[in-house]
Amino acid sequence: xxxxxxxxxxxxxxxxxxxxxxxxxxxxxxxxxxxxxxxxxxxxxxxxxxxxxxxxxxxxxxxxxxxxxxxxxxxxxxxxxxxxxxxxxxxxxxxxxxxxxxxxxxxxxxxxxxxxxxxxxxxxxxxxxxxxxxxxxxxxxxxxxxxxxxxxxxxxxxxxxxxxxxxxxxxxxxxxxxxxxxxxxxxxxxxxxxxxxxxxxxxxxxxxxxxxxxxxxxxxxxxxxxxxxxxxxxxxxxxxxxxxxxxxxxxxxxxxxxxxxxxxxxxxxxxxxxxxxxxxxxxxxxxxxxxxxxxxxxxxxxxxxxxxxxxxxxxxxxxxxxxxxxxxxxxxxxxxxxxxxxxxxxxxxxxxxxxxxxxxxxxxxxxxxxxxxxxxxxxxxxxxxxxxxxxxxxxxxxxx
Amino acid sequence: xxxxxxxxxxxxxxxxxxxxxxxxxxxxxxxxxxxxxxxxxxxxxxxxxxxxxxxxxxxxxxxxxxxxxxxxxxxxxxxxxxxxxxxxxxxxxxxxxxxxxxxxxxxxxxxxxxxxxxxxxxxxxxxxxxxxxxxxxxxxxxxxxxxxxxxxxxxxxxxxxxxxxxxxxxxxxxxxxxxxxxxxxxxxxxxxxxxxxxxxxxxxxxxxxxxxxxxxxxxxxxxxxxxxxxxxxxxxxxxxxxxxxxxxxxxxxxxxxxxxxxxxxxxxxxxxxxxxxxxxxxxxxxxxxxxxxx
Numbered sequence: 001x002x003x004x005x006x007x008x009x010x011x012x013x014x015x016x017x018x019x020x021x022x023x024x025x026x027x028x029x030x031x032x033x034x035x036x037x038x039x040x041x042x043x044x045x046x047x048x049x050x051x052x053x054x055x056x057x058x059x060x061x062x063x064x065x066x067x068x069x070x071x072x073x074x075x076x077x078x079x080x081x082x083x084x085x086x087x088x089x090x091x092x093x094x095x096x097x098x099x100x101x102x103x104x105x106x107x108x109x110x111x112x113x114x115x116x117x118x119x120x121x122x123x124x125x126x127x128x129x130x131x132x133x134x135x136x137x138x139x140x141x142x143x144x145x146x147x148x149x150x151x152x153x154x155x156x157x158x159x160x161x162x163x164x165x166x167x168x169x170x171x172x173x174x175x176x177x178x179x180x181x182x183x184x185x186x187x188x189x190x191x192x193x194x195x196x197x198x199x200x201x202x203x204x205x206x207x208x209x210x211x212x213x214x215x216x217x218x219x220x221x222x223x224x225x226x227x228x229x230x231x232x233x234x235x236x237x238x239x240x241x242x243x244x245x246x247x248x249x250x251x252x253x254x255x256x257x258x259x260x261x262x263x264x265x266x267x268x269x270x271x272x273x274x275x276x277x278x279x280x281x282x283x284x285x286x287x288x289x290x291x292x293x294x295x296x297x298x299x300x301x302x303x304x305x306x307x308x309x310x311x312x313x314x315x316x317x318x319x320x321x322x323x324x325x326x327x328x329x330x331x332x333x334x335x336x337x338x339x340x341x342x343x344x345x346x347x348x349x350x351x352x353x354x355x356x357x358x359x360x361x362x363x364x365x366x367x368x369x370x371x372x373x374x375x376x377x378x379x380x381x382x383x384x385x386x387x388x389x390x391x392x393x394x395x396x397x398x399x400x
Numbered sequence: 401x402x403x404x405x406x407x408x409x410x411x412x413x414x415x416x417x418x419x420x421x422x423x424x425x426x427x428x429x430x431x432x433x434x435x436x437x438x439x440x441x442x443x444x445x446x447x448x449x450x451x452x453x454x455x456x457x458x459x460x461x462x463x464x465x466x467x468x469x470x471x472x473x474x475x476x477x478x479x480x481x482x483x484x485x486x487x488x489x490x491x492x493x494x495x496x497x498x499x500x501x502x503x504x505x506x507x508x509x510x511x512x513x514x515x516x517x518x519x520x521x522x523x524x525x526x527x528x529x530x531x532x533x534x535x536x537x538x539x540x541x542x543x544x545x546x547x548x549x550x551x552x553x554x555x556x557x558x559x560x561x562x563x564x565x566x567x568x569x570x571x572x573x574x575x576x577x578x579x580x581x582x583x584x585x586x587x588x589x590x591x592x593x594x595x596x597x598x599x600x601x602x603x604x605x606x607x608x609x610x611x612x613x614x615x616x617x618x619x620x621x622x623x624x625x626x627x628x629x630x631x632x633x634x635x636x637x638x639x640x641x642x643x644x645x646x647x648x649x650x651x652x653x654x655x656x657x658x659x660x661x662x663x664x665x666x667x668x669x670x671x672x673x674x675x676x677x678x679x680x681x682x683x684x685x686x687x688x689x690x691x692x693x694x
Contacts, residue, residue, distance in 0.1 A: 231524075
């Protein structure tokens, strides 16, 4: 062989091996889309932070799976279901996206998962709250990772009812998410011998909650539950403290993300009980990842950020184990392999797409116990996943 | 104590809360009533200026250690100055065009400010504590009245009263009203009308900044806080009638009470009720409750 043929042979061998390596990866790429609210009210919960989390996951996995490079693309859903589903359709039909992560607002997520299921692509839901994605609208391609309304209700409500707080009053955000949270929480209250003594449905983005706080005061409840999120939680809690409600009764935040907890004056929020899927300062492992995240993103991770990272790592592992990026094979591997990292503790992916893992029952720290504004929660207890998440529905069992 | 199945103590409480919110609405609609009602400029950035007021109060405290009381004086001046720059360099060049242009321009300014603050401070908002002097409250027979809410009523009514007096009863106010009615004639008399317009715009914007500082301790300080309130405040100015300062103040109070009662009787409609009133008023009296017939 002369030098030319040697080189040719080497190139041929290299080409053959590299083709073989990515043979089962469609279009030689693992492409993940991040769909989230990038600049609106929910942008702190996932948004640009989820893009950072996914990029970290891609880098930590070595930048490629089965020899195919990992590519992360992202788009702003503007909190609109039609915008979100149009983006996802374009991604899966024209741009060879293999899975979509992020997914924040339950309405957008509902629309996006329908498109993904039709295209047999995986929805990696990190921040949406509704439990519909693994119940009423379950799908073999839905993976719901971080938390859901049922886990929040079980986590926060049950210990309080058990400790003798039987009478509950709800301040509920008057849209699908608030109603879902209220109804699962009501179920938990009634199943454990408590009762709901009153409900007010406050329109989304209400500024002044003092009127509702007075009604809660008059109801004779032991606990006032805030079935809302974001600025609504902050505003309702501010009013509750101001009008002396927090001195008379307990206030439970049914969905409090760390950015919202940071947005509350410690004197106002101290002592409020909540359930979360992740707390950055829980132990050395969570701190190690969270500090890396903070260095890149500028703020500590909310639970959706950590969930998005953990889910993406699990997806990459599953693709590698399956030897292909075919969604059915990958889903089977995701269920078979046990996720185990700083986020997913005692965890497994159930056959309905629900990732069952330890949840944390916590309270907001008073000002004098805080090192700085990142030091916001005291984790009181760990809730085992099987107690936090509702049991699987038989019709949503997609195990093959 | 009940009447027609309604707990009267509860009702008194709701009326008082409504009045507190009403005085806050009055304060907010005042700035808009001056800019929109007198200058006929549709300032969609008014909500963003309110947001700026709250954020500047937070920044003043966090970066410069400036307490609430100092912020209450300094922040409106800074926000008012931004308003003056906005009028001079953005609004005035298109003043001779259709009103829609200033609406679009100020709406764009509002979106940009919101975007910048979301980018820098995030969407979740910032914490601002109630000043030490105003913590706590008084227990009334029918409710617990927080001191800060009592302060909102007092401060709003004082500022509203002073503004009304300034516009309706002083020589300066007379120049202003005449200048917006017939600018050519006023200029012929040697009055610098453009200067009056600029200062008035700045004053109206400063009022929004003042309301923002007032709001910071009790409402979430977030980039969206202004856009949530702006439309309601526009509705109040329309109900009260264009060009009527007193009308805006009284309507603000009344709408607070009506909204408060709705929150008590049928909360789901509480964000809609003001617009329902607006529709009824426009149908019966298109110039608004206190407006002068066009």
